[in-house]
Amino acid sequence: MSNDSALPLEITVSELDAMRTRGDEFVLLDVRETAEYETARIEGSKLLPMSEIQQRLSELDEHRQDHIVVQCHHGGRSMQVTQFLQSQGFEKVQNLAGGIDQWSQQIDSSVPRY
Numbered sequence: 001m002s003n004d005s006a007l008p009l010e011i012t013v014s015e016l017d018a019m020r021t022r023g024d025e026f027v028l029l030d031v032r033e034t035a036e037y038e039t040a041r042i043e044g045s046k047l048l049p050m051s052e053i054q055q056r057l058s059e060l061d062e063h064r065q066d067h068i069v070v071q072c073h074h075g076g077r078s079m080q081v082t083q084f085l086q087s088q089g090f091e092k093v094q095n096l097a098g099g100i101d102q103w104s105q106q107i108d109s110s111v112p113r114y
Contacts, residue, residue, distance in 0.1 A: 009082065010097040011069055017107045019069075020044075026067040029060075031081045032100075036073065040100055040112040050077045057088065064090060071096040071103075073114075 019026060028045040030037055037047045048056055050072070060068075068090060072078040075097050082095040096103070104111040 007092055007094050009095060011094040012097055013103045013106050016069060016096060024067070026069055027063050029068055029070045030072070031070055031077050032072050039114050040104065042071065042100060042103055042111065045071065050081050053081055053084065060090070067092040069094050069096055071099055073099045074101050075099045
């Protein structure tokens with residue numbers, strides 16, 4: 001991506017769906033807790049709970065140059081993680097507005113709401 005302009009801080013569920021449909025390369029980072037992930041998840045997402053992100057940050061080093069979309073239940077925790085990752089030098093990070101709840105309502109109703 002030779003795009004000099006920074007990505008918007010947030011991405012909508014429909015934009016995420018379009019990226020998946022096109023086959024875009026990106027990492028979908030789920031920052032909810034394990035029990036939440038087991039209840040409902042977006043296919044292909046990588047679980048890294050917000051409560052563990054500081055200890056496990058090195059696990060994301062290989063994705064430092066990648067486009068990362070951070071997702072939680074409604075978008076609050078993922079926004080905090082998005083801003084944290086930006087502060088750690090990750091440049092292509094976006095928060096999924098509305099989280100998995102919005103995804104379930106607008107994109108994939110087979111994902112349980114809780």
